[in-house]
Amino acid sequence: MKRLAVLTSGGDAPGMNAAIRAVVRAGISRGFQTFGVRHGYTGLMAGDLVPLGSRDVGGIMERGGTILGTTRCQELKTGQGQQAALRQLRERGIEHLVVIGGGGSQAGAAALSGNGQSVVGLTSTIDNDIAGFDVTIGAxxxxxxxxxxxxxxxxxxxxxxxxxxxxxxxxxxxxxxxxxxxxxxxxxxxxxxxxxxxxxxxxxxxxxxxxxxxxxxxxxxxxxxxxxxxxxxxxxxxxxxxxxxxxxxxxxxxxxGGAPGMTDRLLATRLGAAAVMHLAEGRTGVLVGIRAGCIVAEPLAESVGRKKPLEPDLLDLARTLSL
Amino acid sequence: MKRLAVLTSGGDAPGMNAAIRAVVRAGISRGFQTFGVRHGYTGLMAGDLVPLGSRDVGGIMERGGTILGTTRCQELKTGQGQQAALRQLRERGIEHLVVIGGGGSQAGAAALSGNGQSVVGLTSTIDNDIAGFDVTIGAxxxxxxxxxxxxxxxxxxxxxxxxxxxxxxxxxxxxxxxxxxxxxxxxxxxxxxxxxxxxxxxxxxxxxxxxxxxxxxxxxxxxxxxxxxxxxxxxxxxxxxxxxxxxxxxxxxxxxGGAPGMTDRLLATRLGAAAVMHLAEGRTGVLVGIRAGCIVAEPLAESVGRKKPLEPDLLDLARTLSL
Amino acid sequence: MKRLAVLTSGGDAPGMNAAIRAVVRAGISRGFQTFGVRHGYTGLMAGDLVPLGSRDVGGIMERGGTILGTTRCQELKTGQGQQAALRQLRERGIEHLVVIGGGGSQAGAAALSGNGQSVVGLTSTIDNDIAGFDVTIGAxxxxxxxxxxxxxxxxxxxxxxxxxxxxxxxxxxxxxxxxxxxxxxxxxxxxxxxxxxxxxxxxxxxxxxxxxxxxxxxxxxxxxxxxxxxxxxxxxxxxxxxxxxxxxxxxxxxxxGGAPGMTDRLLATRLGAAAVMHLAEGRTGVLVGIRAGCIVAEPLAESVGRKKPLEPDLLDLARTLSL
Amino acid sequence: MKRLAVLTSGGDAPGMNAAIRAVVRAGISRGFQTFGVRHGYTGLMAGDLVPLGSRDVGGIMERGGTILGTTRCQELKTGQGQQAALRQLRERGIEHLVVIGGGGSQAGAAALSGNGQSVVGLTSTIDNDIAGFDVTIGAxxxxxxxxxxxxxxxxxxxxxxxxxxxxxxxxxxxxxxxxxxxxxxxxxxxxxxxxxxxxxxxxxxxxxxxxxxxxxxxxxxxxxxxxxxxxxxxxxxxxxxxxxxxxxxxxxxxxxGGAPGMTDRLLATRLGAAAVMHLAEGRTGVLVGIRAGCIVAEPLAESVGRKKPLEPDLLDLARTLSL
Missing domain, CATH: 3.40.50.460 (Phosphofructokinase domain)
Structure with a gap:
């Protein structure tokens, strides 16, 4: 059975749990055994992984935060940190990695991908600042x-x-x-x-x-x-x-820390299922998100470091209507 | 000063008040005096209109329902009903009409437009069943x-x-x-x-x-x-x-009857402002909504009677994930 | 170490989890080991009990329903049912029982008490219909x-x-x-x-x-x-x-199914702690609740079958103010 | 027709609107014409009063804050301020005053009462710090x-x-x-x-x-x-x-600023109706609140400056249960 690891990274965002659930359950339907990484990249480097079955992700979709825990990890920016992370996956025979997080976390995912790791990123941050996507999980x-x-x-x-x-x-x-x-x-x-x-x-x-x-x-x-x-x-x-x-x-x-509303639960569910589909079909090194209402995947390398600009006409609109 | 009337019609939907507010205030900034029609098309045929200024629409955006009231009006489907509606507008020197509502209400708007009335529709129904649009106000x-x-x-x-x-x-x-x-x-x-x-x-x-x-x-x-x-x-x-x-x-x-969340308030605000812009620029007989994340206007006549199909892959997804 | 069992019975009520948590943790501070009975009296008769430690009741106070499950059990009304329940407790060396529930459930508790079991009831029902108490957990x-x-x-x-x-x-x-x-x-x-x-x-x-x-x-x-x-x-x-x-x-x-508000969490917490105090001090066969703002205990036997009347002046008040 | 004025004073508290509604409508049923004082004692001294009928207080019970506005008024502590307030009431032929607020506001009510004004206070503050009462409106x-x-x-x-x-x-x-x-x-x-x-x-x-x-x-x-x-x-x-x-x-x-829950709406409604009853029956100079679950009135003069102590056993309880 193919093995897959999932982690959440950076600031927690409402809907991350729905994404974890979707990855685990869509994974089962495509023949993956999923492992949850605790505490983001920090836990990955330390080998803190637990197997996740269907029942483990029941009753979590409606809860904010992330059951896996999360960190803002500096060490993964170093080559040494990346090698430690890759080693932990290799030792467990885990071929694929799903990274749920915002821009900084996806830069980490891009780095791992650059090292040959099969990885798919899911756009999740309350700041909604990842260029090329309508809205991110949690925003x-x-x-x-x-x-x-x-x-x-x-x-x-x-x-x-x-x-x-x-x-x-x-x-x-x-x-x-x-x-x-x-x-x-x-x-x-x-x-x-x-x-x-x-x-x-x-x-x-x-x-x-x-x-x-x-x-x-x-x-x-x-x-x-x-x-x-x-x-x-x-x-x-x-x-x-x-x-x-x-x-x-x-x-x-x-x-x-709010409980995720419908929009975030649905987006997270769709992105989680899409991530597994891409892995199953061999498309890796991509960042999955929503653009113009459709689920899309773009190369991780291209999205790194690009901030999404603010829609300027909305500021004008706000002004006009505050009469 | 140009005159504009706004009405809500059909089932009430959260965000209708935000749309009314946006129409009134965007109207002011473009030189329109706005009249609110009470109780939908029924009120329009009966001449139940009140002037709406900026302060009249303060503190309403966060409230569900519609301050103007609404009805499901059968009479407007008749030529007689349409003539009564047009006469009331004419008598008051009101050139333009904004109709906030779902498919049935927009069919009425299309009929009035076919009679030569300058009218713009705003897509608003909790059923989100208007073909060609991502999501409607209230859904x-x-x-x-x-x-x-x-x-x-x-x-x-x-x-x-x-x-x-x-x-x-x-x-x-x-x-x-x-x-x-x-x-x-x-x-x-x-x-x-x-x-x-x-x-x-x-x-x-x-x-x-x-x-x-x-x-x-x-x-x-x-x-x-x-x-x-x-x-x-x-x-x-x-x-x-x-x-x-x-x-x-x-x-x-x-x-x-819920209080509208951010998504509906924002959508209603953007659509209300867009409706006024179209009227100001002479584009009438259109239905305004959101498609692929952008505010668009399409001919009212084209949207009449077209139901939006359900996304079939979402049903499959639901099934896969209910493990 | 003295042993204590806790169960929830009858209709679920928001705050039951807070009561369970209070029983377990107040129990620890007074030297009790607590067992949770699953599925109310039905589970008690079947011997479905699990030990509950401090961590097991973390993060449950803010959730509606009951983590232990509940049933409306008819069998406990029979002598046979009662003997089965008492036997299960005896076999595990569990001396005390806490019953969280409404009038019907407390009638069961009174029956067990009449059979010599050390039992304390906690008033919990959304109907708030237990005579002698201001308000019950969940109402x-x-x-x-x-x-x-x-x-x-x-x-x-x-x-x-x-x-x-x-x-x-x-x-x-x-x-x-x-x-x-x-x-x-x-x-x-x-x-x-x-x-x-x-x-x-x-x-x-x-x-x-x-x-x-x-x-x-x-x-x-x-x-x-x-x-x-x-x-x-x-x-x-x-x-x-x-x-x-x-x-x-x-x-x-x-x-x-709502998440319990402050009032129910606080009431449940106070009643749960009081129940343990009564058990520790040897006062059993009592029903614990709030009366005139104070936590009180009255004999279980006395409360059985007495319905609380409606405050008639409140109906008059409602009428006066609906002008 | 007897005349009655009502004001809110000090920090706003959820439920104040329900109290205003109850005063107005219970007033009608007992033959009072009610005037709303805007902006607390500041508005009273300035003569900022508006008549309030039954429809004026419709749809306000579920809203936080106070439709009358409120201030923390220092000037009423002076004899001059008190005389100004009394003069405004006298000039309008308003015999009675209802003051909705916390400890400081009720000190003002006591001062006016000491000057011979017929006044009833309603206990309302989110701090719940008025000695002698279970809980105040808003807490x-x-x-x-x-x-x-x-x-x-x-x-x-x-x-x-x-x-x-x-x-x-x-x-x-x-x-x-x-x-x-x-x-x-x-x-x-x-x-x-x-x-x-x-x-x-x-x-x-x-x-x-x-x-x-x-x-x-x-x-x-x-x-x-x-x-x-x-x-x-x-x-x-x-x-x-x-x-x-x-x-x-x-x-x-x-x-x-929250929308008042059931507890505050009900308490405010009962206190508002009780205040009018006391005025109608000639009992003035009292503070109305809830004690041991019953609506009571105690002399305003006695409640001034007495802070309610914290229940010390609750602090112990919190400690015991945070295991």
Missing amino acids: TTAVDVALESVDRLRVTAASHGRVFLVEVMGRDGGFIALNVGIASGAEFIVVPEVETSPVQVAAEIRATWARGKSHAIVVVAEGAKYNVDALASCLGRSDTPLGFDLRLCRLGHVQR | TTAVDVALESVDRLRVTAASHGRVFLVEVMGRDGGFIALNVGIASGAEFIVVPEVETSPVQVAAEIRATWARGKSHAIVVVAEGAKYNVDALASCLGRSDTPLGFDLRLCRLGHVQR | TTAVDVALESVDRLRVTAASHGRVFLVEVMGRDGGFIALNVGIASGAEFIVVPEVETSPVQVAAEIRATWARGKSHAIVVVAEGAKYNVDALASCLGRSDTPLGFDLRLCRLGHVQR | TTAVDVALESVDRLRVTAASHGRVFLVEVMGRDGGFIALNVGIASGAEFIVVPEVETSPVQVAAEIRATWARGKSHAIVVVAEGAKYNVDALASCLGRSDTPLGFDLRLCRLGHVQR
């Missing part, structure tokens, strides 16, 4: 969870006549901020991709006040040049009043 | 709400060792059933598109029992040839035991 | 889950101008209906404790229409003399129009 | 919302093998921290009422690690002597490793 749920929190902040903001600066995740990109911002009807959105000064933010808040709104929400990506602390500090020093009382809120890791 | 939230209920049924099914027959909406199509089924890991899915006998359902339940599972979920679209009542009645008469105790649950209209 | 979450559904029905009811007859659980009592009804602002509430004719229901709906409301919600306990089917059928035959279109919805078992 | 929902977030943090903590320091609201008391901590199975709870050193916290985390747990949660009240920042800074400087990676999360104002 939809993360935005939905953040949105639920911003809806709640709006309630208390309206009761007190306040403006909230809300920090959402996104160290390098504004995907979460942009989508949460539009879907919550935020009065202003600050993303790393567009330089935004505290003066602009203050002007928008004052304009909202002047327009007669009872409160305001400004959604700020954590990786913006001026983050919520910097903005609050600048706005606090301003001589011209904002109109509203100012508060800030950092949503933090709560955004990661 | 994602409806599936998410149904999924949440099925997750809860699974909990009690597992505690008692039961099989649940769960009816979800879908009189003519299996979209909701299929997606809820895959995302909930249902042991079997029954859709109108595929004839399924009670004998097959019983066989699947017995196979699940034989596989050692502690419980089972069968998701059934309301429009399936054998609905949950018929299935339960047949299974109850069977001589061979199922293994599990049998219960049934009809999720019902709860599926309609 | 708060069940009402919250039903309430969420009724909130959603109200949204679609308002969009279409409809009246919904909503059936909630409660075969013998109106606790869930009453509380869901008040908390959802239902226009009328039908409970088994108060005979209500279809004529009255119709009159209330017409009065609501006359008052200018856009829609109406009637919450009906499943055990009411006229259930939703009977009511719908009578109302449908009425010559005088209701004003609103009529729809019905049966919330069903979804009400059972 | 249950706030804990439930915080709990949901901690459940999510646990998911990501478990995936990465981390310890999270989670800050919950509670500047002066540990009610939220204690209840969230027990209900989430937190490994340690830090409250203002019990001095806790960083060394103790570190020891507990290390003990959790030693016990073989995969992650840990420490819930910290914002008013604890060492808050999450101080703790994180101390723990970060420690030479002995914690075992787990450390992260912190401040839940912030999200805790305030």
Whole structure:
């Protein structure tokens, strides 16, 4: 029986468990015995693998996080680390590897592939920043969870006549901020991709006040040049009043841990099954994801290091509709 | 100032309010004064219109249903009904109409367009059954709400060792059933598109029992040839035991009324803004929706009466993974 | 080391897992080794017991249902059944038993106690119908889950101008209906404790229409003399129009399977710990619950067969406020 | 017709809208015309009052925050402020006042009562810190919302093998921290009422690690002597490793803005109706709340400045069960 290992790597994302389940069960239907690697590449290098049968992945699809555990592993970037990983697979007679994770994790997968390992990557990160793909496993749920929190902040903001600066995740990109911002009807959105000064933010808040709104929400990506602390500090020093009382809120890791919604469960399930199909049919060294609504696979080597740009017309749209 | 009317029609869908908001506010930015038609085409024929300003559509995006009200209107199918509708618009100097709704409602929009009315349709129905479009406003939230209920049924099914027959909406199509089924890991899915006998359902339940599972979920679209009542009645008469105790649950209209999630708010916002853009640029008689991830407009006349087929490979996938 | 068995019985209720966890862990701190009985009294009679350590009950508190499984067991009502149960405990050297369940299950516990078994009951049923106690484990979450559904029905009811007859659980009592009804602002509430004719229901709906409301919600306990089917059928035959279109919805078992909220987790935790304390201190044959905000224990024999009456002033209150 | 004014004051709490609705509608049934005061005592002093009829309070019960707005008003503590407030009521012929809020707001109500104003207070604060009452309007929902977030943090903590320091609201008391901590199975709870050193916290985390747990949660009240920042800074400087990676999360104002659950809607409804009953029957200068499960009224003057102590046995219980 052919052997296959699956691991999750990098930041956890809602839907990873659904992907693991799909890999294991689609694997069974195509004659693979699957092993789960615990704690990402770190566990792979250390040989921390357990066999996974159909029952082991029952009742996990609806749960956030990853039952396999995950790490951000630096050592796999070294040739030594890669050799350790390959050795562990070889020693167990495991021919194939499925890597569920974001850009950094897929760079690792590309490196292993470059060393001759049969590997397929599954696009999964809440940041949705992998170029060439519509959306990654976990991103939809993360935005939905953040949105639920911003809806709640709006309630208390309206009761007190306040403006909230809300920090959402996104160290390098504004995907979460942009989508949460539009879907919550935020009065202003600050993303790393567009330089935004505290003066602009203050002007928008004052304009909202002047327009007669009872409160305001400004959604700020954590990786913006001026983050919520910097903005609050600048706005606090301003001589011209904002109109509203100012508060800030950092949503933090709560955004990661939600139970996956339908979109992420379905995407993860389809990608997991597709990964096994590619392995079964001998297509390896590819990254599997969704593009223009279709499941596609592109060479891992091509996707490494390419960040997905933000859709600029959505920022304009947000602005137009925050009247 | 140019005048524009907007109405919601047919079954209510989560996200309709976000679409109304987008139409009103994008309208303002392009120099339109918008009127809201109450109670769909029925209200249009009766002249039940109210002006909608920016503040009137504040705080509505996060709420399910439609603030304008909606009906399933038979009278608009007649020439007389159409003339009444057109007369009301003419009398008020309203040049353009935006119709938010599903297939039946867009047939009405096509009829008005055929009478020379400038009209743009927005694809919105929880059934996601309009050919040519990826997904319609409301469908994602409806599936998410149904999924949440099925997750809860699974909990009690597992505690008692039961099989649940769960009816979800879908009189003519299996979209909701299929997606809820895959995302909930249902042991079997029954859709109108595929004839399924009670004998097959019983066989699947017995196979699940034989596989050692502690419980089972069968998701059934309301429009399936054998609905949950018929299935339960047949299974109850069977001589061979199922293994599990049998219960049934009809999720019902709860599926309609959820607060829209990010996906529906964002889609509705983009479609609403696109509809106004098309009107402003003189492209009318079109239906606006999302296809392959892009916002597109296609002639209303072409979309009338075309049902979207179910993705057959998803049914196979569901089967493979319910091991 | 003293030995203790714990079982869940009757309908599953959110919070049962928190009670199991508390019994196991409070047990450890007082020197008990705990065994979990699978599938309620049925499993007890069959000797289906597993040892439960601290790690076995980690990560279960936030999940609905019961990890031990549950049944409605008729056989325990017989002397033979009781002897079988006692024998299984004796054979394993298990001195004490904790029974988590509602009225019927506690009658079983009283019977075992009458046979000389050391037993403590924990009040847990979504029906909250055990006389002498404020609220039972599971009732708060069940009402919250039903309430969420009724909130959603109200949204679609308002969009279409409809009246919904909503059936909630409660075969013998109106606790869930009453509380869901008040908390959802239902226009009328039908409970088994108060005979209500279809004529009255119709009159209330017409009065609501006359008052200018856009829609109406009637919450009906499943055990009411006229259930939703009977009511719908009578109302449908009425010559005088209701004003609103009529729809019905049966919330069903979804009400059972919610993830327990804070109130049920806390109550279950406190009751589980109290049960162990009573056993450790030699007080057995008691039923543990909350009364006037305090954890109390009363003789099992006294609580058997006593149904808790509905608070009548709450029905009046519901009426007053549905203006 | 007798006139009655109602205001919300201090921090907003889920359920305040249900209380407003109950006051208005119970008022109608007892012959009162109700006026809503906007923005708390600030609005009262400025004469910002609007008449509220039955339809004005429809559809608000399920929404968080307060439709009337609220402020933390310092000026009412002065005699001048109180006279301004009384004058506004007198000028409008409004005899009675209902104040919905926490301890500080009820001190204001007591002051007005001392000036001869007919006033009834309703206990509402998420902090549940008013001595003599079981629980206040808003506290249950706030804990439930915080709990949901901690459940999510646990998911990501478990995936990465981390310890999270989670800050919950509670500047002066540990009610939220204690209840969230027990209900989430937190490994340690830090409250203002019990001095806790960083060394103790570190020891507990290390003990959790030693016990073989995969992650840990420490819930910290914002008013604890060492808050999450101080703790994180101390723990970060420690030479002995914690075992787990450390992260912190401040839940912030999200805790305030949830949609009220059944418990808060029901409590608010009962208290609102009781307040009107007391006014109608001439009992004023009282604070209405729930004690030992019953609705009670106690003299406002007696409740001023008395903080409710934390239940110390619950802290012990939390400790026992975090094995």
